[in-house]
Amino acid sequence: MLIKVPRGWELPESAATPERLYLNRRALLGGMAAGSLLALGACDQAPPEPRSTDLAGAASGSSDAAVVDPSLKYYPAAKNPAYADAGRPVTAETLTSTYNNFYEFGTHKQVWSEAQALKIRPWQVKIDGMVEEEQLLDIDALFAKMPFEERIYRHRCVEAWSMVVPWTGFPLAKLVELAKPLSGAKYLRMETFMNPRMARGQQQSWYPWPYVEGLTMAEATHELAFLVTGVYGKPAAPQFGAPIRLHVPWKYGFKSVKSIVRFTFTESRPRSFWEELGPSEYGFWANVNPEVPHPRWSQASEEQLGGERIPTVIYNGYGEQVADLYKGLEGEALYM
C-alpha cells in the first residue's frame, strides 16, 4: 500500500529532532503503521526521523552514555581499495540512520528510535550445525580474531530504494573459516536475536520470528559477502543491525540479516523470514534484477536516498564478480 507522505530525505533539515515534534509525529505514524500492517511486504513508507549517531551509550539513551564500546579500537578501519568507490556518492548518514527496515522494532521506516532499545552487550554468537565443533563466542572475542576493513557498497532494497554506505567489518568467509564447516554443509543459515520484551515488533505473533536468512556456501565464502560491525567509520548504531549484520550487495536488502546471534551450517536450504511470510513474493536467491518485477511493483529503477531515481542494474552492478555463482542454476527463481 502506498501512502504519500514526505520521506526523510524530502524533509528540510529544520524539521529535525525536537522531541515535541517527534512525539507528535510518532502519534501520527502510529496510526499509519497500524493501517499498513495489512500490507504484506518489506515495504511500508513513513517519514524518517534524525537521530544521534554516537554509539556506545547512545544505544539506550543518555543513561548509558558512559559505557565505552569495547570495539571502538577497530575504528576507523583500513579502507579496502577495491571498494573505495561505489560509483555513486555515499549517502548521508543522517538519511541512512533514520530510514531503516528493522521489523523487530516496528514496520515503519523510522524505527531508529525504537531500535535504541537493542542491547548490544553482552552479545554472544553461536556457530553450530555441520561444523567440526560447535562454538559459542562472545562478540568481542570473535572480533579479536577478525581482520577489520572498510568497504563502500551499494545497497538495493526490494522496495526500490537504494543507498551507498561505508561499512566496516570483515569478510563472511573469515567467519566460515573459523567455523570449520564439514564437507557436507551446503548452506549457511543466519538468525537474528529473539527477545520480544526488548524488541516489541517480535510481539506481533503473525510474523515468523526470529528473522532468518541463508546463503549457499559458495555465496557465503564469496569475496563480496561481508559481515558488518560498523558504519561511517564507527561502530554501527543499533538500527543498522548492531553488533553484527550481513551485507550482500548483489542481493535485495532483505537478505542482509541484522543483529545475528547464530550461524548454522546445514545440508538443507534455509527458509527465510520473508519466504515464510510470502513465498510468492520473496524467495531464497533474491538477486537484484531490473527485468524481473516484484509481484507488486517494478524493479526497473530505484530511488536513491537523498538523490535521483536511477535505473537498476543486474546484480546491483556486481555481476562481474558474482554472475558465475549462478551458472547451472538457471532453472531456479534467482531474482526473487
Ligand SMILES: Nc1nc2c(c(=O)[nH]1)N[C@H]1C(S)=C(S)[C@@H](COP(=O)(O)O)O[C@H]1N2
Ligand atoms: N533482522 C532483520 N534484518 C533485516 C531486516 C529486518 O527487518 N530485520 N530488514 C532487511 C531489509 S528489508 C533491508 S532493506 C535492510 C535494511 O538495512 P538498513 O536499515 O541498515 O538500511 O536490512 C535487512 N535486514
Ligand SMILES: [Mo]
Ligand atoms: Mo529491504
